[in-house]
Amino acid sequence: MNTTRxxxxxxxxxxxxxxxxxxxxxxxxEAIRDLDFRVSDGEFLCIVGPSGAGKTTLLRCIGGLLDVTxxxxxxxxxxVTSPPEGMAIVFQEYGRSLFPWLTVxxxxxxxxxxxxxxxxxxxxxxxxxxxxxxxAHVPDSYPWQLSGxxxxxxxxxxxxxxxxxxxxxxxxxxxxxxxxxxxxxxxVFSLWKSLQVTVVFVTHDIxxxxxxGQRVLVLSNSPTSVLEDVPIPLPKARDQxxxxxxxxxxxxxxxxxxxxQTAKRTMIT
Amino acid sequence: xxxLLRRVLFAVGLPVILVTLWWFVSAGSTSFFWPPLRAIVETxxxxxxxxxxxxxxxxxxxxxxxxxxxxxxxxIVAGVALGLSRTLRDYAxxxxxxxxxxxxxxxxxxxxxxxxxxDEMKVAVIALGCIWPVLLNTVxxxxxxxxxxxxxxxxxxxxxxxxxxxxxxxxxxxQIVTGARQSLSVGxxxxxxxxxxxxxNGLGFAIxxxxxxxxxxxxxxxxxxxxxxxxxxxxxFRAFEAWVLRWYLSIxxxxxxx
Numbered sequence: 001m002n003t004t005r006x007x008x009x010x011x012x013x014x015x016x017x018x019x020x021x022x023x024x025x026x027x028x029x030e031a032i033r034d035l036d037f038r039v040s041d042g043e044f045l046c047i048v049g050p051s052g053a054g055k056t057t058l059l060r061c062i063g064g065l066l067d068v069t070x071x072x073x074x075x076x077x078x079x080v081t082s083p084p085e086g087m088a089i090v091f092q093e094y095g096r097s098l099f100p101w102l103t104v105x106x107x108x109x110x111x112x113x114x115x116x117x118x119x120x121x122x123x124x125x126x127x128x129x130x131x132x133x134x135x136a137h138v139p140d141s142y143p144w145q146l147s148g149x150x151x152x153x154x155x156x157x158x159x160x161x162x163x164x165x166x167x168x169x170x171x172x173x174x175x176x177x178x179x180x181x182x183x184x185x186x187x188v189f190s191l192w193k194s195l196q197v198t199v200v201f202v203t204h205d206i207x208x209x210x211x212x213g214q215r216v217l218v219l220s221n222s223p224t225s226v227l228e229d230v231p232i233p234l235p236k237a238r239d240q241x242x243x244x245x246x247x248x249x250x251x252x253x254x255x256x257x258x259x260x261q262t263a264k265r266t267m268i269t
Numbered sequence: 270x271x272x273l274l275r276r277v278l279f280a281v282g283l284p285v286i287l288v289t290l291w292w293f294v295s296a297g298s299t300s301f302f303w304p305p306l307r308a309i310v311e312t313x314x315x316x317x318x319x320x321x322x323x324x325x326x327x328x329x330x331x332x333x334x335x336x337x338x339x340x341x342x343x344x345i346v347a348g349v350a351l352g353l354s355r356t357l358r359d360y361a362x363x364x365x366x367x368x369x370x371x372x373x374x375x376x377x378x379x380x381x382x383x384x385x386x387x388d389e390m391k392v393a394v395i396a397l398g399c400i401w402p403v404l405l406n407t408v409x410x411x412x413x414x415x416x417x418x419x420x421x422x423x424x425x426x427x428x429x430x431x432x433x434x435x436x437x438x439x440x441x442x443x444q445i446v447t448g449a450r451q452s453l454s455v456g457x458x459x460x461x462x463x464x465x466x467x468x469x470n471g472l473g474f475a476i477x478x479x480x481x482x483x484x485x486x487x488x489x490x491x492x493x494x495x496x497x498x499x500x501x502x503x504x505x506f507r508a509f510e511a512w513v514l515r516w517y518l519s520i521x522x523x524x525x526x527x
Binding site for chain 1: 519
C-alpha cells in the first residue's frame, strides 16, 4: 500500500480521522464517518466512490470551505480552518465558477491581483496560463461566449496562474462531452507533470481515476470511510488509447469496479 | 438598420395615434376644462420655456435626484448588509415590512412637522418612498448569489472589499437595477406630490397654481411636461441599464436563442 509514496517525501496534505456531521433542526446526517489519508508532495491522487459518497463534502473540507466535525485537515503542517494559501479548486460547475461580468483574462487575473502580484509578472502568468490550456486566442471574450469545455479550461488556467502547491478538482469533467473530456484529462495530466503540482482529483468515473491517478482512493458509501487505497503502477506516459487498452488497466478497472459495487451494496444493508 | 427602424416605428406608433386622436377629438372643444390640444401645445413654450424651466423644473429635478440618490445609497448598502446576514434579516424584516406597507404620501404631513416645508422635506419624502424597491430587491439579489461562485471567491482568498465589489454587487446588479427602476417612478410621483402640499416652486406646485388660477391649457401643458420628463428619465435609465448589465443581457439573449 505504501509503494507509491515511498521515496521518503513528506506528505503535503494530511487528512486525519475526519468526521463530518450535518445537523439541521435536530436531525443529524453523518456524511463522513472516518477518513484518514495522506497525499505526498507532487502526487496525483484520485478519489472515487459511489454517488452520494460525500466526495464533494470531503473536498470542501479539504479546501477549508467547510468545517470538520472532528479530526483535522492539515496542509504543509498547518491546520486548515479556512481556505489556505497555495490551494486552488476547480469545480464541476464551470459555468458557475467563472465571473460572468469579467473577461477570460480578468477572471484568470483576479486572484493574482489579490495576491498583489506585480502587474508585469501578472500579465506574464495570465498569458502563460492561457497558452498552457490552449486559450491564448480568446483573452477578451466573456466566459459565456465560450463552450463548456473552453469554460472549464478558463477555470483551469485560473488555477494554474495562481501557482498553487495543491490543486483540488471536484468532478471537473462530469459536465462536458466525452471528446472534450478526454482532451481535458490529457491537459490536466500534462499540467501536473510540467508544473509539479499536487493534485487531488475527485471523480465518479473509475476509468478516469485510473487513467490520471498515481493512486486511487476508493470511498465507501455514506457515512464515508476509505474502502481501499489502490496504487496505480501504470507507466507515467499516458495515452488515451494505449493506456486504456493495457491489460493492467483492465485489471485495475475490474478491481475498483468491484470495490465500488461492494460500497453500493453496503449502503442497502 | 431595418429592425431598428421597425422598433422605432413600433415605439412611437401608439403615441402618435393617441395624440392625433386627442388633437381631432378636442379640436372643436368649447369646454373650459378640456381645452383643445392645439391650445395646450400653443401655451407650452411660453409657459415652460420662458423662466419656469429654471424656476420650477430644475428645482423639482434637483430634489428628485438628491432624494433618489440618497435612497439608492442607503438602499444598496442596507440591502447588502441584510442580504448577507441572516441574523440581521430576521431582526429587521418585520419592521421593514411594516414601513414598506405605509404609503409614502401619508408621511408628507408627518415629515413636514420636523423637516419643515422646505427642500429637506421634499427630499426626505422622495428618499423614504424610493428606498423600499431598491432595498428589498438588493436583499433578494444578494441572497441569490451563486454558491459555487461564492466558494470560488473564498477559495482564492479574495479580500472582503473585492468580494463585495466583484462578487456581491455584480451578482446582485440585475435585481438592484430592477429595484432602482421601480424606485425612479415612485420618486417622480413623490416629487410631484410633495410639491403639491407646501412649496413655493416646482412642477407639482406650478400645476396646482395653474389649476387654482383656472389656467387650464397651462395646467394641461404641465401634465404633458411631467409625462415627457418621465419618458426621458426612463430612456436614460434604460441606456444606463444596458451598459451596467451588458453581460447579463447578453447571457439572456444567448439563452433565449437556445
